[in-house]
Amino acid sequence: MENLLNHAPCGFLTLSEDGTILAINQTLLTVLEYDTDVLIGKNINHILTVPARIFYQLYFIPLIKADKPVEEMYISLQTANGEDIPVLINAIQRKNSLVIDCVLVQMHKRNEYENELLIAKKKAETALSEKRQANKELEVALHKLEMKQKELIELNKENQKFKLETQMELHLAKNIQETSxxxxxxxxxxxxxxxxxxxxxxxxxxxxxxxxxxxxxxxxxxxxxxxxxxxxxxxxxxxxxxxxxxxxxxxxxxxxxxxxxxxxxxxxxxxxxxxxxxxxxxxxxxxxxxxxxxxxxxxxxxxxxxxxxxxxxxxxxxxxxxxxxxxxxxxxxxxxxxxxxxxxxxxxxxxxxxxxxxxxxxxxxxxxxxxxxxxxxxxxxxxxxxxxxxxxxxxxxxxxxxxxxxxxxxx
Incomplete structure (x- = not known):
């Protein structure tokens, strides 16, 4: 794999039509805690959680077989130590080929924003209790709080959109289940x-x-x-x-x-x-x-x-x-x-x-x-x-x- 892709800031994965891992970059190997080339030749189920395997079969495979791209599909990977890693996956099948290229991005950013917001709030409360000596720290903390609040508002908008899409998917799945x-x-x-x-x-x-x-x-x-x-x-x-x-x-x-x-x-x-x-x-x-x-x-x-x-x-x-x-x-x-x-x-x-x-x-x-x-x-x-x-x-x-x-x- 080219060095640029091997150390890209996101996971990169190449699959065969039957789900065999043909290539995987070092970024994803590091996240999954596997050594180089250990996963080559394994089926993708080896790094998927059980719900993700089922989701992969019911949604990912039909989209690829229909020659459609997979865009921002939410699944969970499993590390060598059994830890679940939530990711967004984008995938597409190469033209005139059975090879499937996948890009995976971790979804830990929201937790980082929320943790930073809590830290900023704590600093603000501490600054208020220290009166004049902490006025400068209070202003800085409040500014950070405002910035984090804006970021959180944007994240909440994205989450609301995701929630609505999930509800629509669940409603469709319910209709499919009842139709059967x-x-x-x-x-x-x-x-x-x-x-x-x-x-x-x-x-x-x-x-x-x-x-x-x-x-x-x-x-x-x-x-x-x-x-x-x-x-x-x-x-x-x-x-x-x-x-x-x-x-x-x-x-x-x-x-x-x-x-x-x-x-x-x-x-x-x-x-x-x-x-x-x-x-x-x-x-x-x-x-x-x-x-x-x-x-x-x-x-x-x-x-x-x-x-x-x-x-x-x-x-x-x-x-x-x-x-x-x-x-x-x-x-x-x-x-x-x-x-x-x-x-x-x-x-x-x-x-x-x-x-x-x-x-x-x-x-x-x-x-x-x-x-x-x-x-x-x-x-x-x-x-x-x-x-x-x-x-x-x-x-x-x-x-x-x-x-x-x-x-x-x-x-």
């Missing part, structure tokens, strides 16, 4: 309704139900640990994976193993940002009238037959991503005359109040699924407290139609 939710299903043998409400702009909850073929359906609901942007990004990456696997007819245990492997690939180099996910998946065959399911540490689903008898679809394995080498055990039940199933995340009711859901199903067997959904939403509002206000809320209601006399057994 599947629509209610109404068929001859099955009806599905769902409810979804995030505790903040973005949610760590997700569901999906898919008509695999005329007689088979795949239904999943999951909850990623935590809330907000990081959980939502992980949820969306899982959603694209389980949708493909379910629509291709993979078995429940294979689907869960792939989701488990996906989480490990995301966090294999950083245990501190590790996330796990609870989930329950149903594979329903309305021709054979069978329900196969796996519950990975999720609140138990509720099955109620046409006579009102209820059965909990309890956990069959630990949460996805909880530790290496997980196996996922399938269970199944059969039905004839039909029944109803309720799947939900832990934000719907306090775990100690789960009896409210069994009572709701028991006392409303004769109403339509749409009416039952309205009653469950009203129950959440009636029970709303501090526990619910801080959690996402999501549930699925399934109405199965059958023939002959009701009979079900769990295998």
């Amino acid at each position: 939710l599947t629509k209610p299903i109404f068929t001859e043998g099955l009806q599905i309704e769902a409810f979804y409400q995030a505790s903040s702009e973005l949610s760590g909850d997700m569901y999906g139900f898919y008509h695999i073929n005329p007689n088979q359906y795949g239904i999943i609901i999951l909850d990623v640990m935590g809330h907000g942007i990081s959980s939502a990004l992980i949820t969306m990456s899982l959603q694209s994976l389980f949708q493909r696997l379910i629509l291709n007819g993979f078995r429940a245990d294979i689907i869960f193993k792939e989701l488990d492997n996906h989480l490990y690939r995301l966090f294999q180099e950083n245990d501190e940002t590790w996330h796990y996910c609870t989930a329950i998946y149903l594979f329903i065959d309305t021709d054979q009238r069978t329900i196969e399911y796996i519950n990975a540490g999720h609140p138990p689903g509720l099955w109620q037959n046409s006579t009102g008898e209820q059965l909990e679809l309890t956990s069959t394995s630990p949460p996805i991503g909880s530790f290496p080498g997980l196996t996922f055990k399938r269970r199944s039940l059969t039905y004839n005359k039909g029944g109803r199933i309720l799947l939900y995340t832990d934000g719907v009711v306090d775990p100690y109040d789960s009896h409210l859901l069994t009572s709701l199903l028991e006392n409303n067997q004769g109403i339509t699924l749409t009416e039952l959904k309205q009653k469950l939403v009203q129950l959440m509002k009636d029970e709303e407290n501090g526990y619910h206000n801080n959690d996402d809320q999501c549930f699925i209601l399934i109405d199965l139609k059958g023939v002959e006399e009701q009979n079900f057994c769990v295998k």
